[in-house]
Amino acid sequence: MTDVNAIYPQDRIVIREVGLRDGLQISSGFPSTDGKIEWLQKEYAAGVRHFEAGSYLPHDRFPQFADVQTIVDALNRLDGAHSIALAINRRGQADALVGGAGELTCVLSATEEHNLANARCSRRETLEAIAGTVELRNQSGHKPLINVGISMSFGCSIAGPVEPETVVDLAEQCLERGVDIVGIADTVGYAGPRQVGELCNSMSRLFGDRPYVVHLHDTRGMAIANAAAALDCGARVFDASLAGLGGCPFAPGATGNIVTEDLAFLCRTAGFETGIDLEKLVSAREVLAREMPGEPLQGALSKAGIPKTMIPDNA
Amino acid sequence: MTDVNAIYPQDRIVIREVGLRDGLQISSGFPSTDGKIEWLQKEYAAGVRHFEAGSYLPHDRFPQFADVQTIVDALNRLDGAHSIALAINRRGQADALVGGAGELTCVLSATEEHNLANARCSRRETLEAIAGTVELRNQSGHKPLINVGISMSFGCSIAGPVEPETVVDLAEQCLERGVDIVGIADTVGYAGPRQVGELCNSMSRLFGDRPYVVHLHDTRGMAIANAAAALDCGARVFDASLAGLGGCPFAPGATGNIVTEDLAFLCRTAGFETGIDLEKLVSAREVLAREMPGEPLQGALSKAGIPKTMIPDNA
Numbered sequence: 001m002t003d004v005n006a007i008y009p010q011d012r013i014v015i016r017e018v019g020l021r022d023g024l025q026i027s028s029g030f031p032s033t034d035g036k037i038e039w040l041q042k043e044y045a046a047g048v049r050h051f052e053a054g055s056y057l058p059h060d061r062f063p064q065f066a067d068v069q070t071i072v073d074a075l076n077r078l079d080g081a082h083s084i085a086l087a088i089n090r091r092g093q094a095d096a097l098v099g100g101a102g103e104l105t106c107v108l109s110a111t112e113e114h115n116l117a118n119a120r121c122s123r124r125e126t127l128e129a130i131a132g133t134v135e136l137r138n139q140s141g142h143k144p145l146i147n148v149g150i151s152m153s154f155g156c157s158i159a160g161p162v163e164p165e166t167v168v169d170l171a172e173q174c175l176e177r178g179v180d181i182v183g184i185a186d187t188v189g190y191a192g193p194r195q196v197g198e199l200c201n202s203m204s205r206l207f208g209d210r211p212y213v214v215h216l217h218d219t220r221g222m223a224i225a226n227a228a229a230a231l232d233c234g235a236r237v238f239d240a241s242l243a244g245l246g247g248c249p250f251a252p253g254a255t256g257n258i259v260t261e262d263l264a265f266l267c268r269t270a271g272f273e274t275g276i277d278l279e280k281l282v283s284a285r286e287v288l289a290r291e292m293p294g295e296p297l298q299g300a301l302s303k304a305g306i307p308k309t310m311i312p313d314n315a
Numbered sequence: 316m317t318d319v320n321a322i323y324p325q326d327r328i329v330i331r332e333v334g335l336r337d338g339l340q341i342s343s344g345f346p347s348t349d350g351k352i353e354w355l356q357k358e359y360a361a362g363v364r365h366f367e368a369g370s371y372l373p374h375d376r377f378p379q380f381a382d383v384q385t386i387v388d389a390l391n392r393l394d395g396a397h398s399i400a401l402a403i404n405r406r407g408q409a410d411a412l413v414g415g416a417g418e419l420t421c422v423l424s425a426t427e428e429h430n431l432a433n434a435r436c437s438r439r440e441t442l443e444a445i446a447g448t449v450e451l452r453n454q455s456g457h458k459p460l461i462n463v464g465i466s467m468s469f470g471c472s473i474a475g476p477v478e479p480e481t482v483v484d485l486a487e488q489c490l491e492r493g494v495d496i497v498g499i500a501d502t503v504g505y506a507g508p509r510q511v512g513e514l515c516n517s518m519s520r521l522f523g524d525r526p527y528v529v530h531l532h533d534t535r536g537m538a539i540a541n542a543a544a545a546l547d548c549g550a551r552v553f554d555a556s557l558a559g560l561g562g563c564p565f566a567p568g569a570t571g572n573i574v575t576e577d578l579a580f581l582c583r584t585a586g587f588e589t590g591i592d593l594e595k596l597v598s599a600r601e602v603l604a605r606e607m608p609g610e611p612l613q614g615a616l617s618k619a620g621i622p623k624t625m626i627p628d629n630a
Contacts, residue, residue, distance in 0.1 A: 155624040189615075190622040192584020193543045220622070221577035221615030222584065225540040228508045254619040262536035269507020269537065300504075300536030304569040307505040307535070309470040 002143055004180045007082055007102070008050075008211040012273040014237045015263060016050035016213070017043050019288075020071060021086055022257055023245030024054075030064035031291035037074045039287040043242065044078050046280035048260075051075055052084040052239070053101065056092030069099045076100055084147070088119075093133055096144070103145040103181075104137070106130050108174070110152045110167050111159040118151070127173055134178035148174045149183040149215060153199065155190030157250045164199040168206055175206075182212050183239070186226065188250055189219020193229035204234030215239040216258040218298070219248045223258035224266055231270060238263060243285050244298030259299035261285075268310065278306055317460055319495045322365075322397055322417070323526040327588040329552045330578060331365035331528070332358050334603075335386060336401055337572055338560030339369075345379035346606035352389045354602040358557065359393050361595035363575075366390055367399040367554070368416065371407030384414045391415055399462070403434075408448055411459070418460040418496075419452070421445050423489070425467045425482050426474040433466070442488055449493035463489045464498040464530060468514065470505030472565045479514040483521055490521075497527050498554070501541065503565055504534020508544035519549030530554040531573040533613070534563045538573035539581055546585060553578060558600050559613030574614035576600075583625065593621055 008014050020040065024030045031039060040051055053075055054068030068085060075083035085101040087093040096104050108126050109115035115123045134146050152159075153167045171182040184199060196214075203212050214235045216223045227238060240263045246256030264276045282302045289297065323329050335355065339345045346354060355366055368390055369383030383400060390398035400416040402408040411419050423441050424430035430438045449461050467474075468482045486497040499514060511529075518527050529550045531538045542553060555578045561571030579591045597617045604612065 155622060157623055161624045188622070189619060190624055192581060193540075194585045218615055219619045220580055221539055221574065222581060224536055225508075225543040225581060228540040228543065248619060251619040255615045259536065265535055266507060266537060266540060270509045300533055300570045304504060304534045304563060304566040307470060307503070308472055309476045309505055 002145055002180075004145055004210060007145060008181070008237055010209060010211070010236060012275055013231070013267050014050055014211070015048065015260060015267075015274055015276065016052060016084065016237065016239050017048050017242060017260055018052040018239045018257060019241035019243070019245045019260070021052035021054050021065070022239070023241040024064045026247050026249055027064070027245060027292065028294055029292050031287070033067040033070055035287055035291035036067065036071055039242070039284060039291070040071070040075060041078075042284035042287060043281065044081060046284060047274070047276040048281070049080055049275070050082045050084065052086065052105070055086035056095045056099075057088075069095075072099050072101050076102070093136060097137065097140045097142055100142055101144050103147050104133065105147045105149055106133055107149050107151055108170060109156070110150050110162045110170065111156040113159040114152050114156050117158060123170070127177060130174065130179060131177040138178070145180040146178070147181045147183060147213070148179050149185050149213070151185045151187040153184040154186040154195055155188065157188045164202050167199060168202045171203065171212070172206060181210070183215050184212065185215035186217055188248060189217040189222065189254070191216070191226050192222055193225045196226040197229035197233045200230045200233035200235045211237045213237045213239060217246070217248060218244055218255045218258055219251060221255070224262055227258060227263055227266055228270070231267070231272060243288050243302075245288065245295065255298055261301050262299050265301045317458055317495075319460055319525060322460060323496070323552055325524060325526070325551060327590055328546070328582050329365055329526070330363065330575060330582075330589055330591065331367060331399065331552065331554050332363050332557060332575055333367040333530075333554045333572060334556035334558070334560045334575070336367035336369050336380070337554070338556040339379045341562050341564055342379070342560060342607065343609055344607050346602070348382040348385055350602055350606035351382065351386055354557070354599060354606075355386070355390060356393075357599035357602060358596065359396060361599060362589070362591040363596070364395055364590070365397045365399065367401065367420070370401035371410045371414075384410075387414050387416050391417070408451060412452065412455045412457055415457055416459050418462050419448065420462040420464055421448055422464050422466055423485060424471070425465050425477045425485065426471040428474040429467050429471050432473060438485065442492065445489065445494060446492040453493070460495040461493070462496045462498060462528070463494050464500050464528070466500045466502040468499040469501040469510055470503065472503045479517050482514060483517045486518065486527070487521060496525070498530050499527065500530035501532055503563060504532040504537065504569070506531070506541050507537055508540045511541040512544035512548045515545045515548035515550045526552045528552045528554060532561070532563060533559055533570045533573055534566060536570070539577055542573060542578055542581055543585070546582070546587060558603050558617070560603065560610065570613055576616050577614050580616045
């Protein structure tokens with residue numbers, strides 16, 4: 001069985017680039033396959049090792065992910081890179097297992113109302129399906145990590161407030177079913193740093209030395225503040241999207257995922273090691289500017305550069 | 316003598332709108348006088364009470380502040396509004412005293428190098444000039460608050476790192492000279508939340524129940540995270556700029572001041588009272604969109620709206 005702590009070393013902050021999946025979920029355009037490979041190679045050269053490659057979904061309905069297998073293959077050829085793929089149904093999961101993705105992500109909603117609207121079944125039924133996914137993995141020759149992302153963990157666009165205890169309880173039920181890693185997602189950008197800190201404290205207690213993922217959106221400008229609170233409360237794995245790609249399906253035109261390069265800068269200011277070279281990371285934005293010319297690129301570090309206080313004397 | 320705690324009540328977070336001054340310092344265009352008055356009236360209607368009106372500077376070199384007296388007068392006619400003006404030389408200070416500004420802001424740099432470059436004198440000489448400003452105010456019939464903004468408090472674009480002890484020592488020297496309120500400014504956006512929390516802890520110890528100001532720029536995307544850290548460490552007064560107006564003179568195209576509406580939202584998520592109606596505040600951006608059509612308007616809350624979790628049931 002793959003050791004989750006080998007994939008997610010606990011001596012550093014792991015930033016997972018999810019722009020290739022979550023960033024392209026509702027974008028108006030998407031990069032060519034060659035463009036995607038150049039994008040991930042540039043981030044790999046900057047030190048990023050964890051990538052969400054895409055989603056195993058019907059090609060006709062999701063043309064932006066039609067090349068997911070090519071992207072997984074490209075990642076698997078890079079030494080030390082970890083390929084993650086969203087696979088929300090049995091067909092997609094079977095394809096991902098055969099395709100050799102290093103991690104399969106399933107989705108569960110924090111609220112019954114959103115789970116019913118999104119997955120058309122109850123949370124209990126989704127949890128049983130997740131148990132089936134774990135079983136499928138266990139019987140497979142290739143044994144990827146199984147990840148469950150709990151959407152709406154900080155408030156739901158349908159049901160409203162979400163108690164942290166609800167999320168921690170769902171996370172615990174995932175672990176009991178053999179899930180390796182759980183993510184808490186501020187899907188609609190409702191959270192503030194106080195709330196994020198509280199939930200991360202509880203998650204850190206539940207997970208101990210095992211990793212959990214914090215997935216933040218900058219829908220209302222709080223993403224970096226929320227990440228700072230999560231870091232202070234023990235979170236060590238974060239999803240992020242280069243140039244903040246990805247919007248909010250419930251707020252057209254809103255900003256998307258937390259910006260990878262600004263998050264890496266935050267970690268640097270707070271003395272957390274990420275293994276990422278900030279200047280090389282920023283330079284990867286060139287691929288997006290060329291491949292997705294109509295897409296607004298977010299982020300502040302890229303406009304201002306590294307502070308004088310962080311440039312080594314011998315640079 | 317004006318009581319600083321009466322102007323800055325300690326039972327809430329005071330957000331000072333500085334867009335009319337700092338936001339227009341290096342902007343390519345600026346609103347008409349009528350546009351400025353509509354702007355401040357809309358923010359006043361949203362609950363904002365503290366405004367930096369402009370700068371008393373030569374009209375020919377700073378046409379964006381030629382109407383500063385008209386703006387101060389407009390503010391002074393609004394019940395409970397507090398007018399602040401930058402006045403960095405004797406002539407400007409005399410004009411501000413005659414003109415009835417409620418607060419005069421002087422500037423001191425945290426580093427000797429920047430003070431020499433910016434004010435063409437040592438920090439000691441600037442501190443003596445500030446003592447002279449306090450004396451001028453004491454002899455005046457109108458007695459505004461005297462504020463000193465310490466620029467480069469979190470790192471200097473010339474000298475590099477700045478120790479928190481240096482800033483606290485300068486703040487103490489200001490208080491010893493009769494200054495009422497001191498601001499710590501991340502002029503070039505170098506700070507991260509850990510550093511901001513450390514300096515705010517020291518400032519909170521020095522100032523006790525008296526207010527000090529935190530002036531943040533979003534140059535590298537850290538402004539809201541830095542404000543969250545400052546709030547956690549006892550800061551109660553913040554400068555901010557509607558739509559994040561204002562750039563960075565050292566980084567052309569970079570983002571500017573912390574966004575007023577996103578900061579007010581942060582306070583709301585953390586349970587801090589500001590007296591500000593978020594939706595009314597966001598609507599004030601219309602004035603900027605109309606009066607400054609070429610200027611990029613920053614901020615996320617305005618694109619996404621208030622979360623469902625914050626809308627009262629009877630709304």
